[in-house]
Amino acid sequence: MDRRKMLALLGVSPVLVADAPSYARTASRNAPKAGAAVTSGLVTALNPAVTPQLAQRVPLAPRLSTLEGKTIYLVDTDWGGMGQNDGILQEMQAWFAQHMPSVKTILKVKKGNFVTDDPALWKEIADKKGDGVILGVAG
Amino acid sequence: MPHLRFTFVKSPVWGKTPEQLQKDVIEGKDPISGKPVMREIVEELTAPLADEDKATRTIPQSAGPDHFGPDTxxxxxxxxxxxxxxxxxxxxxxxxxxxxxxxxxxxxxxxxxxxxxxxxxxxxxxxxxxxxxxxxxxxxxxxxxxxxxxxxxxxxxxxxxxxxxxxxxxxxxxxxxxxxxxxxxxxxxxxxxxxxxxxxxxxxxxxxxxxxxxxxxxxxxxxxxxxxxxxxxxxxxxxxxxxxxxxxxxxxxxxxxxxxxxxxxxxxxxxISAKNSKYAVWQKEMNFAQELKNIFDDQDQLFGGIAVLSPAVANYIKDEGYDTVDKLTDWLYQGPDGAKPHFWSKAQINILVTGSSNNLYWDYGGMRYVKSVSVDTWR
Structure with missing residues (x-):
């Protein structure tokens, strides 16, 4: 939330504090070092946040120029492993049948739940030459 | 994950009829992007990849400076x-x-x-x-x-x-x-x-x-x-x-x-306090172990059952014949008359003792044990 929104929620007009002392900034060249925590009533505080280490990104799969005449798999991740969530993909399938009838859609429910892999399904999609996949999470 | 192409739909989708799903979700808009859901999905499958989409690398992130101030x-x-x-x-x-x-x-x-x-x-x-x-x-x-x-x-x-x-x-x-x-x-x-x-x-x-x-x-x-x-x-x-x-x-x-x-x-x-349950009945002769079993057998199974007993209640249960937690757990886990147990395993039943003994209150809930770590190794 930005400062203006927060102040508005607190019932304080952003205008009223426009001339208030500035918020803390990072130490300037002339400022005391971090070790000198309190100088003339001023405080230096350490940053509690961690710089995240992100995993290597993989390239996205090549895109299709058109969906006309293609085979698209609709895959339900079966979020909770209960086999009850594919209704939305059924409706998506109905939408394709009505609005893009040349698109062949195949609905599959992934085994396991949202964190389990299903290599057999990925192989099936590759072997049957699926052109694209819409992977769905429903909750 | 940056650059991954995805579409949000209006939640929840559980419990909706096909007609509601078609109207609210399929023919609706992505609540984040504002685009019609199906148009966005088709675009995501067909829009050409940008150079960044094809890149393999770690995306740098920063939490900012190592300190803030000096300031008030x-x-x-x-x-x-x-x-x-x-x-x-x-x-x-x-x-x-x-x-x-x-x-x-x-x-x-x-x-x-x-x-x-x-x-x-x-x-x-x-x-x-x-x-x-x-x-x-x-x-x-x-x-x-x-x-x-x-x-x-x-x-x-x-x-x-x-x-x-x-x-x-x-x-x-x-x-x-x-x-x-x-x-x-x-x-x-x-x-x-x-x-x-x-x-x-x-x-x-x-x-x-x-x-x-x-x-x-x-x-x-x-x-x-x-x-x-x-x-x-x-x-x-x-x-x-x-x-x-x-x-x-x-x-x-x-x-x-x-x-x-x-x-x-x-x-x-x-x-939550066991007094929330219809099974926690105050009577002349208490049977806390049975009370506990009745409550656990009526709970959701996902996280199993946890009981946080006051020492007074725990000692009552001990006096009812359960001198170890294992004995109590074995009994709590049993299904009625040989039927399938309610929980998936005994490990889903956890018993803790804390608090004072000035009355016979206790708490229950659904919480699963994750893991233990030695404090001494971090001294």
Whole structure:
């Protein structure tokens, strides 16, 4: 939330504090070092946040120029492993049948739940030459 | 994941008829992008890839400078809150001196990696953190340095205090061993309430660490709890009343020695007074074991059953013939007349003892045991 929104929620007009002392900034060249925590009533505080280490990104799969005449798999991740969530993909399938009838859609429910892999399904999609996949999470 | 192409649909989708799904979801708009759902999906499958989409690399991120200020304490308080680094309560500003004092309470080096946390493993990446980063968050929580080995052990468990799930989960920290008396943890009257500096600040440090070092609690991004959970402020800290319990401490039942100090993490819905249940009936002759079984057999199975018994109730149950927790668990797990047990395994049943004995109250809930970590290894 930005400062203006927060102040508005607190019932304080952003205008009223426009001339208030500035918020803390990072130490300037002339400022005391971090070790000198309190100088003339001023405080230096350490940053509690961690710089995240992100995993290597993989390239996205090549895109299709058109969906006309293609085979698209609709895959339900079966979020909770209960086999009850594919209704939305059924409706998506109905939408394709009505609005893009040349698109062949195949609905599959992934085994396991949202964190389990299903290599057999990925192989099936590759072997049957699926052109694209819409992977769905429903909750 | 940046650049991944996805479409949001209006939630929830469970419990809707095909007609409602077609109207509200398929023919609706992505609530984030504002684009019609199906048009967006078709575009995502067919729009050409940009160079960045084809790249394989690590995307650099920064948490900002290593310190803030010098500035007034009020301004820094406000800065920390605006940056989402607090639980929206005032913090102790983590000065170098206070953090140094915290670091002196462990033999471990400041730059040693303690563990890693993800808001939901398998969905979000893990962030790892050092002893010093745990110390900064412990200072912010107001913790005394003598609590630091306990906080490090919690950090080493690598379990988020706030899941990204829309379920609004709570975490519990069970503490056993001599450390309870060494640092003044409360396991008497009001054991789960705000009546001890150690219980309060250790639990709060866990939440602040999860926010700042585990990417948790960012509303709309890494936190989606529909209702939220008040236990997330300080978590449910349960120092067991080993002195008055008729049974071996939880940690000992899980392979630790009685003289070892141990933290054990639980996850689930939280706990509530048994008086909430229709099965908790006050009568002339109490049968607490049966009461407990009736309640557990009526609970959801996902997180199993946890009972937080007062020593008085625990001793009643012992006198009913259950002189070990194993005996009690065996009986609680049984299905009626040879039928299939309600829970999936005995490990889903957990019994703890804390609080005072001035009346026969106890708590129950659905919380699963996650793991235990030695506090002594972090001294």
């Amino acid at each position: 304490a009020d301004n820094l308080q406000r800065l920390f809150e605006e940056k989402g680094m607090t639980d929206h309560l005032p913090i102790v500003l983590p000065t170098e001196e206070k953090v140094e004092a915290m670091l002196k309470a462990t033999s471990h080096k400041a730059d040693e990696i303690v563990g890693k946390i993800s808001p939901t493993p398998g969905v979000f990446e893990y962030w790892s953190y050092t002893v010093k980063q745990v110390a900064v968050n412990a200072v912010m929580a107001g913790a005394d340095p003598k609590y630091f080995p306990v906080i490090l052990a919690i950090a080493a468990a690598g379990k988020e205090s706030m899941s990204s799930s829309d379920n609004s989960f709570a975490e519990a920290v069970v503490i056993n061993g001599p450390i309870r008396d060494e640092i003044g943890l409360n396991y008497g009257i009001g054991a789960l309430g705000p009546f001890s500096h150690a219980n309060a600040t250790i639990g709060r440090a866990y939440t602040l660490l999860s926010i700042n070092a585990g990417n948790c609690g960012k509303v709309g991004e890494t936190y989606m709890g529909v209702i939220g959970n008040p236990a997330n402020y300080t978590n449910i800290v349960i120092a067991e009343n080993e002195k008055e319990s008729p049974w071996k401490p939880f940690s000992v039942r899980h392979g630790f020695k009685p003289e070892e100090s141990v933290v054990s993490i639980f996850e689930g819905w939280g706990v």
